[in-house]
Amino acid sequence: MSLRRLSILVSGGGSGIGRAATLAYLREGATVTVVERSAEHAAALRADAGSLPLTVVEGDATSPEVLASAVRTAGRIDQLTCCVGVFDHYASVRELPVADLVAAAEETWRTNVLGALVAVNAAWPALRDARGSVTLTLSESAFHPVGGGVLYGSSKWALRGVVQHLSVDLAPAVRVNGVAPGGTSGTRFSGLNALGGAESTVERRAGRSERIAAGTLLKTTAAPEDHAGAFVYLADPVAARVVTGVVINTDGGRAPC
Template identity: 70%
Template sequence: MTRLAGRSALVVGGGSGIGRAAALAYLGAGARVTVVERSAELAAALRKETDDRVTAVVGDGTTPDVLAAGVASAGGGGGLDHLTCCVGVFDHYASLRQLDTAQLLAAAEETWRLNVLSALLAAHAAWPALRDTGGSITLTLSESAFRPVGGGVLYGSSKWALRGVVQHLAADFAPAVRVNGVAPGGTTDTRFSGLDALGQSARSVADSVGRAERIAAGTLLGTAPTPADHAAAFLHLADPVAARVVTGQVLLVDGGRTPS
């Protein structure tokens, strides 16, 4: 497939999970791909797997300097055409009933910074380059942005906020840049760190025993998606022909949530 041939894509948080799957999909469709990844180990693994066809900027994708470096690297070969944001943190279903005030303040600030502000900072950094190419942005949401499943109130509300970001940013950046989102349902084979503020940083959703079975049981298709299952949605939205008139939209890819 060469539907992105000659185009450049930047994936912030592209070293693992859904971000990595999106980056590989863009690469397979002919794009020049750059990822921002805080883990030097994951960045090196991705470069090795792709025979150095993916460029990696190692650093924290929530900081302006690193994001600026990512945009400059991705745009150095003739401009930046697409930005995908995949930075995020999970709250492991934390309940406000069980948090004291100090924990709530710290956890809410961390959740907002990683799940929402990171996307705004990335879009801000990429805007001039994307404006010049008539490019596009895809943000990563969650089924939690539509209903109270797949996380606690901190995580869920941050993803609801990203739904607003998609629609408002689509209006703000129109008509030069398209802005959309993908909202995956529960996904297996992905690493998703917990909140430092709640002592969850060593945990990952992938560590939960029986998680794949629970996900499959809650979907109409009876399946537990992998990151690669979501890649086609990202690829569609990055395609300047297939999604030429698509902006302000969120694709919900959850296997069909079983009615409760």
């Protein structure tokens, strides 16, 4: 087990890709602390983990207070994985009333970008002491204008920059990398509170899986578990010892237009 005796903190690990990464970490021998807002998702994750060493801190994974509590709960932190995010459901700047645009942009960028930075800030002393690593969850939208609207896409482009700058900021003590998944089934990825879409998920869009597969070189739609190997690799202090400032694209390859 490549992650045996590691202690990993995952923000937003109760569903989708974060959940898949969490379960993969546990199977590889890590002790995992997850921050998860949904009590339903937290309960399901605990059930799936069974007797594996998982602790779930219920609360908003972008809250400094909740994250500080999670850091105290975890104690030693060898690896921080940030998976918190909201989706804009392809909202168009052309169509949004300006008040909705401002509220949606603030929610998107605060959750998707600032939330990761707050998590790193909270975990930094423990990561430094452990000479650990950080993995941020990006998206194919950080490389191509697909997979979301301008608000979501710009937040993921920002995270791409965060990987680069943070890898310098935390060097040489802590490695910083990212995983950029392509379109994925079964994520239960929710929309924006600011647009009244908190209960909607990307899975409700008819024909979504078929459209994702058609846009990839491998002609397949990923499941959350398909991305987990990249997270495990980047968390491994031996296999990825000299890897920092890198984003792994797990998107099936972008098909030419």
